[in-house]
Amino acid sequence: xxxxxxxxxxxxxxxxxxxxxxxxxxxxxxxxxxxxxxxxxxxxxxxxxxxxxxxxxxxxxxxxxxxxxxxxxxxxxxxxxxxxxxxxxxxxxxxxxxxxxxxxxxxxxxxxxxxxxxxxxxxxxxxxxxxxxxx
Numbered sequence: 001x002x003x004x005x006x007x008x009x010x011x012x013x014x015x016x017x018x019x020x021x022x023x024x025x026x027x028x029x030x031x032x033x034x035x036x037x038x039x040x041x042x043x044x045x046x047x048x049x050x051x052x053x054x055x056x057x058x059x060x061x062x063x064x065x066x067x068x069x070x071x072x073x074x075x076x077x078x079x080x081x082x083x084x085x086x087x088x089x090x091x092x093x094x095x096x097x098x099x100x101x102x103x104x105x106x107x108x109x110x111x112x113x114x115x116x117x118x119x120x121x122x123x124x125x126x127x128x129x130x131x132x133x134x135x
Contacts, residue, residue, distance in 0.1 A: 003051035004031065013039050013049055062097065066105040069093055074106075082106075 008029060015025045022036040029036075039049050069089060077084065082099045085106075089097050 004035075006050065009039050009049040012036055013043055016040055062095065062101065063105060065093060065095075066097055066101060067109070070105055070109065074109075 008031075012025055012029050012031065012035075015028065016022060016036060020028070022033050022040070026033045026036045043049050066089060069092070070085075073080075073085060073088060077088070080088070082102045086097050086099060086102045089095075089102070
């Protein structure tokens with residue numbers, strides 16, 4: 001479920017500020033009374049009615065370390081296997097990395113050639129995916 005728009009949030013809080021009770025504002029804007037109360041409380045605490053950023057799962061620290069290390073490694077040994085890259089990462093940086101993590105890190109690197117950034121139909125290509133036949 002997505003958050004309500006900032007426009008709606010601001011109109012709800014403005015209505016309460018103008019003297020409308022939370023129940024009346026909820027009925028007028030077709031939201032729950034609890035939503036109105038949450039918006040007013042959030043503005044009181046933070047000064048804004050903007051939604052908080054939702055983050056599911058842990059922070060991807062290993063991915064960031066692998067992606068920072070990987071470009072230099074690919075300059076040295078571009079033809080190495082995933083297992084060789086993973087072993088080199090473990091030896092140089094420390095910490096084990098799976099083949100799947102190494103594969104995802106390589107696949108998400110930005111494209112070096114700007115021509116590879118678009119597909120033949122003009123859509124944006126996923127980073128790190130070479131064009132067919134240009135490997």
